[in-house]
Amino acid sequence: MSLPVKNQKKIRSNAQTLSFFYFKYIRVLTDHIDEAEVTKLKKKYWYVFIYSYRKLNLPDFNLKEQVTVVIDLAQGREKIFGKFKKNTRNEIRKTEDMKCLCFSIPDKDEKKSYNFYKKVKVRDKVNPDIREEFKGCLFFNAYFKKTIIVSVSCYSNKSTLRLKHIVSSRKAGVEEGKLAGYATRRIIWEICKYGKSHGYKKLDLAGANLTDPKKAGIAKFKQSFGGDIQTMYTYRYQRKLFTAIKETVGILGKNIN
Numbered sequence: 001m002s003l004p005v006k007n008q009k010k011i012r013s014n015a016q017t018l019s020f021f022y023f024k025y026i027r028v029l030t031d032h033i034d035e036a037e038v039t040k041l042k043k044k045y046w047y048v049f050i051y052s053y054r055k056l057n058l059p060d061f062n063l064k065e066q067v068t069v070v071i072d073l074a075q076g077r078e079k080i081f082g083k084f085k086k087n088t089r090n091e092i093r094k095t096e097d098m099k100c101l102c103f104s105i106p107d108k109d110e111k112k113s114y115n116f117y118k119k120v121k122v123r124d125k126v127n128p129d130i131r132e133e134f135k136g137c138l139f140f141n142a143y144f145k146k147t148i149i150v151s152v153s154c155y156s157n158k159s160t161l162r163l164k165h166i167v168s169s170r171k172a173g174v175e176e177g178k179l180a181g182y183a184t185r186r187i188i189w190e191i192c193k194y195g196k197s198h199g200y201k202k203l204d205l206a207g208a209n210l211t212d213p214k215k216a217g218i219a220k221f222k223q224s225f226g227g228d229i230q231t232m233y234t235y236r237y238q239r240k241l242f243t244a245i246k247e248t249v250g251i252l253g254k255n256i257n
Contacts, residue, residue, distance in 0.1 A: 061235035083226025113139035120167040142183035162204035
């Protein structure tokens with residue numbers, strides 16, 4: 001049975017509609033989508049990527065399950081902040097007295113934000129996502145002496161903010177690296193406040209791998225904000241030609257997620 005028309009409109013407004021030249025693709029962050037709607041998406045787009053907080057019956061899609069950390073923004077500010085680890089709260093408070101730091105919440109300079117992200121990825125020898133992948137994303141940045149040292153990008157579906165990337169200049173030097181660590185925690189807190197004041201219901205800190213020792217640091221970082229551990233289901237469907245396109249983009253040093 002198809003969803004009511006008003007719900008179908010809501011689903012479409014939740015989507016990040018993208019394109020790589022002629023080839024259109026879509027990313028959806030949702031709890032509510034049915035098979036009829038998915039069939040429409042498959043016919044219209046070369047690549048369909050669905051983030052869902054509920055398991056769906058989508059046989060033509062590649063399914064991957066991951067653990068994520070979700071902060072409930074329906075709580076009061078004091079309760080949200082009170083759930084942060086003590087060290088996390090202390091580091092956030094330290095930044096309030098650091099006049100050398102300033103925060104842009106959100107930052108309207110998308111070009112500068114993307115260029116910083118790309119620079120960090122190239123430094124780390126990782127293919128950066130193409131610019132189109134950030135269409136409609138929000139950037140939350142920290143500046144040290146008028147230079148970006150941390151940038152956090154987020155997807156948005158009107159009710160949920162979900163982190164896309166966290167990049168920083170932590171490897172640039174001792175002083176700047178330490179400040180970047182403090183500033184990153186401050187930005188997460190600023191995103192919580194921004195999300196709450198703009199009607200968002202939750203902040204999804206994205207993947208937290210609890211089993212891989214190599215990723216223990218980022219998992220510990222995300223858990224320090226006291227969110228709930230949830231399972232995220234990601235579904236991917238792509239036509240063969242788009243698979244070849246993604247592989248070619250990778251060879252050229254870029255990435256389509």
